[in-house]
Amino acid sequence: xxxxxxxxxxxxxxxxxxxxxxxxxxxxxxxxxxxxxxxxxxxxxxxxxxxxxxxxxxxxxxxxxxxxxxxxxxxxxxxxxxxxxxxxxxxxxxxxxxxxxxxxxxxxxxxxxxxxxxxxxxxxxxxxxxxxxxxxxxxxxxxxxxxxxxxxxxxxxxxxxxxxxxxxxxxxxxxxxxxxxxxxxxxxxxxx
Numbered sequence: 388x389x390x391x392x393x394x395x396x397x398x399x400x401x402x403x404x405x406x407x408x409x410x411x412x413x414x415x416x417x418x419x420x421x422x423x424x425x426x427x428x429x430x431x432x433x434x435x436x437x438x439x440x441x442x443x444x445x446x447x448x449x450x451x452x453x454x455x456x457x458x459x460x461x462x463x464x465x466x467x468x469x470x471x472x473x474x475x476x477x478x479x480x481x482x483x484x485x486x487x488x489x490x491x492x493x494x495x496x497x498x499x500x501x502x503x504x505x506x507x508x509x510x511x512x513x514x515x516x517x518x519x520x521x522x523x524x525x526x527x528x529x530x531x532x533x534x535x536x537x538x539x540x541x542x543x544x545x546x547x548x549x550x551x552x553x554x555x556x557x558x559x560x561x562x563x564x565x566x567x568x569x570x571x572x573x574x575x576x577x578x579x
Contacts, residue, residue, distance in 0.1 A: 390421065394509070397503075397532055398505070398532075401532045402535055408498060411498075415474075423470065427470060430507075430511035432462050433512050433514040434511070435459060435461065435462035437515045438452065438514075452578065452579055453577055461577075465574075473500055476558060477501075478496070480496040484541045484551075487544075487554075488543065489544075489547070492541065496541060499537065502536065503529050503530075503533035505529065506525065506527075506529040507529045509525075510524070
């Protein structure tokens with residue numbers, strides 16, 4: 388299965404995997420259909436199932452559970468809003484690449500951000516079990532995967548990698564915050 392092979396390559400041997408990826412002519416539609424749409428399901432639905440089955444506590448020590456329909460709706464909204472967010476981040480990465488002596492290419496930028504986000508998607512699975520949510524920090528490995536793929540995908544010289552990676556990290560954090568805020572406006576958490 389190509390999906391599992393790609394995930395394994397990005398996690399275990401990112402330099403080799405980026406070399407393979409740079410040779411591919413994957414369309415935006417195929418990337419969304421065969422990779423992004425599948426892995427983007429993991430965070431919202433893992434979080435929903437974990438909180439619905441085991442509950443969440445907010446400081447007071449009392450464990451609360453989302454309603455099934457409210458939690459499912461929220462997970463669905465999170466998922467749907469995450470799909471265009473990847474394209475937005477990729478568009479900005481492509482637009483700023485020339486400022487770091489890189490090349491503008493929206494498709495390759497989308498491949499870069501989608502594949503580099505793989506550790507974040509996988510780490511979100513720890514949201515299923517109480518007490519393991521802190522292991523989400525393993526998703527920070529995606530920063531390394533991104534920086535390894537950056538010279539290959541966007542042709543950014545090595546001397547500009549750190550600053551470009553940092554700029555992209557700020558962009559990603561801002562996008563995640565905006566995504567969370569919009570999700571909360573559309574589907575606030577309904578706890579019982």
